[in-house]
Amino acid sequence: MDLREDLAPLKRRGAALTLIVLAALGLLHARLAMLQIIEGGRWRTLAENNRVRRVPVEAARGRIYDRRGAVLAENVPTWQLLLFPDEVEDVERTLLFLARTGVGDISTLRERLNAPRWGPLAPIVIGEDLGWELVARLRAHQSDHPELSVLAGFRRFYPFGRLTAHAVGYLRLPTVAELEAGRSLLPTSLVGAIGVEEQRQATLAGTDGERWVVSSAIGQQLGVVRELPSQPGRDLTLTLDIQLQAAAAEALGDASGAVVVLDPRTGAVRALYSAPSFDANRFVGRLSFADWAALRDDPQRPLQDRCTQGVYPPGSTIKPFMAMAGLSEGVIGPGWGVNCSGSVVLFGHPFRCWQRGGHGSVGLERSLEVSCDVFYYLLGQRLGIDAIASWLNRFGFGRATGIGIGSEASGLVGTPEWSRRVRHQPWYPGTTVSVSIGQGPVDATALQLARAYAALANGGRLVRPHLVADSDADRSEDLHLDPDSLNRVVRGLTAAVHGSEGTAHRLASLPMAGKTGTAQVVALQEGVTVEEMDTRFRHHAWFVGWAPLDQPRWVVAVLVEHGGGGAGVAAPVAGKIVAAALAGEAEDTHVDAAAPVESEHGTPN
Amino acid sequence: MEHRTDPWLLLAVVGILSASLATLQAVAQVVGPRLFTRQLIWGAAGVVLLWLLSRVHVTVYERLAPVFYAGAVLALVAVLVVGEARGGTRGWFAIGPVTVQPSEFARLATAFIVAAWLGKGRQRRLSARDTLIVTGLVLLPTALVLLEPDLGVALTYLPLLAAALWLGGLPARAWVAIALLGVLATLGAWNMVLKPYQKDRVLTVLDPERDPYGAGYQVRQSKIAVGSGSLLGQGLGRGSQSALRFLPAQHTDFIFAAWAEATGFVGSTLLLLAYAVLLVRTAIAALAADTRHGLILVGLIGAWLAFQVVVNLGMVVGWLPTTGITLPLFSYGGSSLLTTCAALGVVQSVWRYRLVNQ
Numbered sequence: 001m002d003l004r005e006d007l008a009p010l011k012r013r014g015a016a017l018t019l020i021v022l023a024a025l026g027l028l029h030a031r032l033a034m035l036q037i038i039e040g041g042r043w044r045t046l047a048e049n050n051r052v053r054r055v056p057v058e059a060a061r062g063r064i065y066d067r068r069g070a071v072l073a074e075n076v077p078t079w080q081l082l083l084f085p086d087e088v089e090d091v092e093r094t095l096l097f098l099a100r101t102g103v104g105d106i107s108t109l110r111e112r113l114n115a116p117r118w119g120p121l122a123p124i125v126i127g128e129d130l131g132w133e134l135v136a137r138l139r140a141h142q143s144d145h146p147e148l149s150v151l152a153g154f155r156r157f158y159p160f161g162r163l164t165a166h167a168v169g170y171l172r173l174p175t176v177a178e179l180e181a182g183r184s185l186l187p188t189s190l191v192g193a194i195g196v197e198e199q200r201q202a203t204l205a206g207t208d209g210e211r212w213v214v215s216s217a218i219g220q221q222l223g224v225v226r227e228l229p230s231q232p233g234r235d236l237t238l239t240l241d242i243q244l245q246a247a248a249a250e251a252l253g254d255a256s257g258a259v260v261v262l263d264p265r266t267g268a269v270r271a272l273y274s275a276p277s278f279d280a281n282r283f284v285g286r287l288s289f290a291d292w293a294a295l296r297d298d299p300q301r302p303l304q305d306r307c308t309q310g311v312y313p314p315g316s317t318i319k320p321f322m323a324m325a326g327l328s329e330g331v332i333g334p335g336w337g338v339n340c341s342g343s344v345v346l347f348g349h350p351f352r353c354w355q356r357g358g359h360g361s362v363g364l365e366r367s368l369e370v371s372c373d374v375f376y377y378l379l380g381q382r383l384g385i386d387a388i389a390s391w392l393n394r395f396g397f398g399r400a401t402g403i404g405i406g407s408e409a410s411g412l413v414g415t416p417e418w419s420r421r422v423r424h425q426p427w428y429p430g431t432t433v434s435v436s437i438g439q440g441p442v443d444a445t446a447l448q449l450a451r452a453y454a455a456l457a458n459g460g461r462l463v464r465p466h467l468v469a470d471s472d473a474d475r476s477e478d479l480h481l482d483p484d485s486l487n488r489v490v491r492g493l494t495a496a497v498h499g500s501e502g503t504a505h506r507l508a509s510l511p512m513a514g515k516t517g518t519a520q521v522v523a524l525q526e527g528v529t530v531e532e533m534d535t536r537f538r539h540h541a542w543f544v545g546w547a548p549l550d551q552p553r554w555v556v557a558v559l560v561e562h563g564g565g566g567a568g569v570a571a572p573v574a575g576k577i578v579a580a581a582l583a584g585e586a587e588d589t590h591v592d593a594a595a596p597v598e599s600e601h602g603t604p605n
Numbered sequence: 606m607e608h609r610t611d612p613w614l615l616l617a618v619v620g621i622l623s624a625s626l627a628t629l630q631a632v633a634q635v636v637g638p639r640l641f642t643r644q645l646i647w648g649a650a651g652v653v654l655l656w657l658l659s660r661v662h663v664t665v666y667e668r669l670a671p672v673f674y675a676g677a678v679l680a681l682v683a684v685l686v687v688g689e690a691r692g693g694t695r696g697w698f699a700i701g702p703v704t705v706q707p708s709e710f711a712r713l714a715t716a717f718i719v720a721a722w723l724g725k726g727r728q729r730r731l732s733a734r735d736t737l738i739v740t741g742l743v744l745l746p747t748a749l750v751l752l753e754p755d756l757g758v759a760l761t762y763l764p765l766l767a768a769a770l771w772l773g774g775l776p777a778r779a780w781v782a783i784a785l786l787g788v789l790a791t792l793g794a795w796n797m798v799l800k801p802y803q804k805d806r807v808l809t810v811l812d813p814e815r816d817p818y819g820a821g822y823q824v825r826q827s828k829i830a831v832g833s834g835s836l837l838g839q840g841l842g843r844g845s846q847s848a849l850r851f852l853p854a855q856h857t858d859f860i861f862a863a864w865a866e867a868t869g870f871v872g873s874t875l876l877l878l879a880y881a882v883l884l885v886r887t888a889i890a891a892l893a894a895d896t897r898h899g900l901i902l903v904g905l906i907g908a909w910l911a912f913q914v915v916v917n918l919g920m921v922v923g924w925l926p927t928t929g930i931t932l933p934l935f936s937y938g939g940s941s942l943l944t945t946c947a948a949l950g951v952v953q954s955v956w957r958y959r960l961v962n963q
Contacts, residue, residue, distance in 0.1 A: 007900060011892050013772050014904050018888035021911040025881050028915065029874065031922045035832040036870040043832025225822050 052225065053084055053213050055123060056186055058153050059206030062233035064168055064196060066242040067270075067469065072168050073197070075154040079135050081127035085113070087147035097145060101137050103127040125188045129155050146215070156190070161279040163245045166305040167272040167405070167467060168238075169195025170283035193283065194305070194406045196238060196467055206233030237469045239268035247580030248273040251573040257560040258306035258446040260465075261577060264454035264546060264555045267463030267476065269403065271577070272447075274306040308401075308408045311443040312559060315517035315566065316371045316503075317542045318392070318438035320456060320489050322379055323364055325391035327485035331382040337363040340374040347429045351377045354518075368492025369499040371516065373437050380436025385427065388435060389415045394479055395452040396462055397444050403465040411448055414441025439520055449544045450557035453514075455479055456493070457552040460486060494549060504543065504571040510578050514545015514556075516566030538562040543570035547578045554581050608957045610659055611890065617883040618655070618949060621934040622648045624876055628864045629856060629937060631841040636856045640937050647939040651946030658950025663958050666951060667898050670714075670721035674742070677711035681749035684708075688753075696753040706940035708750045708758045713948050715746050715762065716905040719769045724898025731773035739769050756803075757858075757929025761913055768908030772901050806926040827859050828923045830866040831873070838869030856937040858929055861921045876935075880914050887949075890956040899955040906948045 035043065064073035081103060088094050091113070099106045104127060112126055126148075130138070135150055142148070156171050158164060171190040179185055189208065192198035209230035214222045241261075248259035252275045261271035282291045295303055304310060326332045342358035343350050353359065353373040359366070367375035380388060392398065398413035412418075414435060416427035423441075434440035447465060455462045460481035494513040496502045503516045519540040541563035546552035556574045563569035626648065629641040666673075680698075684707050688695045697704040719739055726735060743766040750759040770779075795804065809821040833839065856863075865873040884907060891903035910933050917932040919925035931938060933945040 007894075007897060009774060010772055010897065010900050010904075013774065014888065014891050014900065017768065017771060017904065017908065018885065021884055021888075021907075021915065022881065024911075024915045025877060025884075028918045028922065029877050031924065032831070032865070032870060032873045032877070035828065035922060036834050036865065036873065037836055039832055040835035040870075043829050044835065046829050047833040 053123070053149075053215055055082070055149075055151070055211045055213055056188065057209035057211055057228070057230045059208050059230035060154055060232040061156065061190075061206065062200075062204040062235045064204070065235065065237045066240045066245075067238065067268075068241070068243075069237070070242045071159055072164050072238065072240070072242065073156060073158050076157045078128065078153055078155040079130040080125055080151050080153040081130060081138060082123035082149045082151050083113070083126040084123045084147050084149065089147070094145065094147060097141065098126065098148075101141070102134060103130075103138075123149070128153070156281075158280045160242055160245070161281040162277045163242065163249055163273065164240070165195075165277045165280040166274045166307065167195050167240060167245075167269075168280065169193055169197030169199075169405070170280040171197060172283065196236065196405060198406070199404050200236055200468060203236060204233040207231040238467050239263070239270065239469050240272065240467060241270045241581075241584065243584045244271040244577060244581055245273055247271075247577050248573075249275065249277070251576035252558075252560070255560045255563055255569075256300060256306070257558065257563065257570075257573075258310060259559075259573070259577065260307050260446045260450040260555075260557040261581070262450045262454050262463070262465055262555045264457040264463065264552050267451070267454070267465045268469070269465050269467045270554060270581070272305075272307050272467070274304070274310070276300050276302045278302040305406055306559065306561070307446050308403060308406060309445070310559070310561075311409045311411050311445055312540050312542075312561075313440070313442060313519035314397075314438040314444045314449060315519035315540070315542055316373075316438060317449055317515050317517035317544045317566075318436075318442065318444075319368060319371065319376055320493060320515060321391060321395050321397075321452060322376050322383070322388065322436055323368065323489050323492065324395075324456075324481065324485060325383055325387060326379045327364070327488065328391070328482055329383060329387050331387075332364070332379060335363070337361055338367075338372075338375045338378050340372050342374075344374050344377055346377060346381060346433055349430050351430075351433055364488055365492040365495055366499075366501075368489065368515065369495035369503070370501050371496070371503045376436045377433050380432055381429075383436075385415055385432040385435065388432065389413045392442070394462075395455060396448055397442070397452065401445075401447055401451050401465050403447060403467065405467065408447075409445050411445055412441060412443040438517060446557045446559045449542070450555050453544045453546060453557065454555045455481075456486065456489060457513075457546040457555055459483075493545065497545065503567045504545070506567070507545075507571055507575045507578075510575055510582075511548035511550075512545050512575070512578055513547075513549055513552075514543055514571075514574065516571055517542030517544070518564075518566045521562065538564050541566045541569035543567075543574040545574060545578075547581065553585075554578065556581075608959065610656075610953050611886050611956055613882055614886040614890075614949065614953070615655075617879045617886065618652070618934060618946070620879045621876065621883070622651070624864060624872075624879075625860070625935040625937075627841055628860055628867065628935075631867055632856060632863055636937075640856055643939065644937055644942070647942045651934075651942050654943060655946040655950040655953065658947055659953030659957055661950075661954055663896075663899055663902075663951075663954045666717055666902065666954070667721045667724060670717035673714040674718040677707065677714035678746060678749065680707035681711055681746055685749070685752055694753050694755045696750075696755050696758070703939065706758075706938070708746075708753065708755060709940040709944040710947075711746045711750075712758075712762060712765070712909065713906075713944055713951070715743055716765055716902060716909065716948070718742050719765060720898050720902035720905055723769060723773050723901050724896065726773070726897070731770065731775050735773065736770065736775060736779070739773065740766060743769070755929070757931070760916075760928055760930060761909060764908040764912035765905050768905050769901070772904050803926075806928075810924065810926050823859070823927055824920070824923045827862040827921050830859075830862040831922060834866040834869040834873070836870050838865075838867050838872055841867045857931055858917070858927065858936065859921060860936050861918060861932055864935075865921075877918075883949075884911050884914070887952050890952050893959055894955050895960040899959065903952050903955050906952055910945065910948070 060075050063071060066072055095106050095109055098104065098109050103109065109126060112124060138148065138150055158168060170193050172193040174185045174187070174189055174191050179187060185191070186208065192201040192204065197204065207230060209228040211227045212225040214225060244261050248271045252259060256275050259271055259273045262269055278295050340353055340359035340362050342356050343352040359370050359372045362370070362372045362375045392413045398411055400408040400410045419425050419427045431440050435442045451463060451465055460479045461476040462479055463476040490513065493515055496515055497504045497507050497512050504514055519542060521537050521539060541560040542558065543566050544557040546555045556577050558570045558574045560569045560573065626641060626645055629644055633641055684696060684698060689697045689699045689704060691697060696708055697706050719742055722738060722742065723735065743762055747759050747762040750762065809824060864876060887903060887907040887910065891900050891907060894900040894903060913930055913933050916925055916930045920927050931941050934942060
């Protein structure tokens with residue numbers, strides 16, 4: 001048939017094709033025999049010698065500088081010991097070896113080994129910041145312990161570890177929740193714990209890379225299969241002035257307390273020092289849990305940032321804001337005054353002035369100069385708690401300043417509504433009287449007071465305190481203060497330093513204005529002087545003020561915990577800091593003058 | 606009169622599918638357990654598809670070839686526009702939870718149209734006009750796949766063209782011309798088309814130790830896996846190469862290496878035997894065909910499957926550069942598996958509906 005004739009050549013060609021394919025399969029089979037039977041032993045040895053490791057490449061964290069370029073945080077090269085869990089043959093033997101060479105004690109190492117991991121090939125940082133001798137000892141035994149590998153890495157170093165611990169912060173390991181949040185974190189990554197390190201974690205951290213390396217059975221690196229380079233983090237320049245920070249620490253001495261220095265024009269934080277402090281360098285590692293626990297359990301609570309987290313009754317430092325409230329609300333006229341006899345009876349209770357003998361006739365400016373309590377008792381009674389609370393809130397009390405480091409305390413401005421809701425107590429009229437001199441249900445942080453005084457010093461703008469120079473600094477709110485009233489309050493605060501009766505008269509040699517404050521911890525008992533009291537019950541000492549008088553550039557808030565009187569304890573601290581600030585400024589005047597003025601050069605069109 | 610479905614071919618298919626599932630199960634720790642389940646579903650669906658298509662009369666494929674081909678070309682264009690990209694290749698349609706790779710199915714449609722065109726011819730030698738038409742019919746989808754770009758799949762279209770020209774009876778001098786053109790094209794591709802990493806792969810075949818941790822890494826690891834299987838293998842799931850992830854793409858391109866490591870020379874011989882049975886039974890179906898169309902159709906399918914098997918295994922044993930060509934019925938992947946089963950179903954249709962006593 002036609003069809004059959006037609007197909008014969010096709011079938012011949014098809015058969016030829018089949019033979020070619022079969023020949024190819026035969027060749028492949030021969031090749032398999034070669035690989036698997038003749039060379040099988042050799043390939044098996046290669047398989048055993050063939051370990052692929054996934055080694056994280058740590059990104060260098062951004063450095064942190066103070067406003068003049070002094071290094072506050074940097075990275076120093078260090079040796080780390082990595083352990084590749086997949087390659088451990090005998091956990092006990094490895095642990096014993098590590099303990100014997102002095103990497104750590106067995107229980108800590110075991111805990112470390114059992115910590116959550118990042119995929120089967122990821123190594124564990126089992127030792128860090130190794131000394132040369134230890135590295136040499138480990139390397140000598142490298143061939144016995146291929147699962148261990150000494151690797152170069154970084155260690156965070158804070159040259160001013162104690163001075164900047166709270167402001168700059170330190171590093172910690174990520175929490176399980178953070179790891180699960182799917183950010184590019186490894187269990188061995190370090191993240192900022194507090195301060196700027198935490199606030200600017202994203203900027204500083206950079207991106208870790210990784211390297212896939214093939215290594216031999218004794219842990220020698222044979223080659224790199226794939227490399228993902230790390231991206232270093234960005235550097236940060238702070239507004240902080242390390243010289244002022246040092247001056248603050250020195251002026252506080254052994255006392256516990258807080259020092260905040262702000263530039264009232266911008267809110268730039270020049271100093272933020274909380275005492276007692278701690279050395280941030282103790283936390284840079286991954287293995288320093290014991291140190292941390294010791295600090296956490298310290299009764300002095302060095303981990304607490306007293307500048308932003310410590311709340312204290314503001315005492316007399318609240319008086320300028322009461323005065324502003326009184327003048328602005330119109331409850332007192334320009335000539336209003338009181339006659340202070342040392343105490344006044346209100347709502348059936350005697351309220352005493354700190355000056356037993358009384359101040360005699362007291363007007364507004366003099367009330368700030370001598371810090372007359374009776375003036376403010378009567379003013380507070382006229383204002384009423386709602387107006388007081390409203391004005392204190394305007395000056396930023398009762399809410400966080402937004403400095404953005406750590407968990408900032410919001411402080412408290414007590415109101416009848418608050419009393420019912422939180423204390424389940426009615427508001428007594430006498431409480432209003434106490435609040436008028438900064439006692440009772442009113443608490444503030446040193447940072448809040450510094451900011452509120454900055455508003456008095458800069459003509460009525462509530463600035464936002466910030467530590468990083470690149471923040472959109474000018475986020476201030478205008479409080480719309482009456483200039484005449486503000487002038488009178490400023491005069492009163494100037495008189496508190498320069499007036500003959502001023503409570504801070506001992507600072508008269510400095511171009512300062514300010515207010516002392518003494519916050520009661522417990523009610524004073526009759527016939528007991530402050531010096532006789534147990535330290536725990538002594539008053540907190542405050543001084544908040546600014547310098548210089550003309551166009552103020554520094555607002556200083558000083559709190560000394562249980563220090564006693566503000567005039568005797570806190571004011572001198574502030575004086576020393578202002579003196580240091582003036583001296584430091586004299587030093588770099590020429591630097592500022594030399595700085596180029598930025599101007600826009602538009603291209604002509 | 607219908608013939609019985611070829612039991613040898615079915616046995617080979619089921620055997621290869623079982624080995625594939627066993628290997629996926631063994632490397633589940635590394636590639637995830639879901640692949641096994643999915644491959645099981647695809648495999649079952651594939652066998653059903655094979656059975657169904659073997660019951661469609663072979664003339665249907667001839668008549669509907671233009672429809673299939675037009676649909677395939679449209680799908681390949683559409684995937685370039687609305688397709689989903691994976692690792693830089695835009696080659697998948699996402700339909701609910703499954704993704705479909707049209708370039709796999711389009712290969713079968715291309716086999717249909719070429720077989721239908723050549724099946725009509727009567728002359729002993731291929732005319733110049735037919736040569737051009739057949740070449741165009743194959744190169745159109747190939748070019749579209751190259752645009753995705755998916756070099757591995759595009760290469761699997763070439764055996765269709767080669768087999769069509771061979772079976773159609775291209776004169777000897779034309780083959781000489783093609784060989785010359787091939788050399789020129791290779792030189793041109795080397796200088797203009799191939800990316801540096803692709804050149805590295807080719808050079809690695811010529812000199813395996815050239816860059817053992819870079820371009821040569823995959824092949825070297827593959828050879829280590831195959832070789833360390835020795836005679837009896839390390840046992841399924843116990844191969845150190847596969848378990849420790851040294852073996853790249855161990856569920857797709859390099860799945861044979863994982864199998865060879867686990868089952869040794871015995872296992873790889875069995876698998877090779879299964880492929881030999883599959884290809885020989887396909888060849889027998891082609892030679893038993895009673896029409897030009899049936900013979901060419903089965904011949905094209907057989908050539909394509911043989912090409913994939915030989916090139917994939919050649920890559921695994923380090924003879925050919927890594928190109929991303931999968932092992933039919935064995936590599937993980939639903940589109941490839943279903944297409945292969947469909948093609949074998951078509952082969953069986955030719956086998957079952959051939960004339961008796963021809």
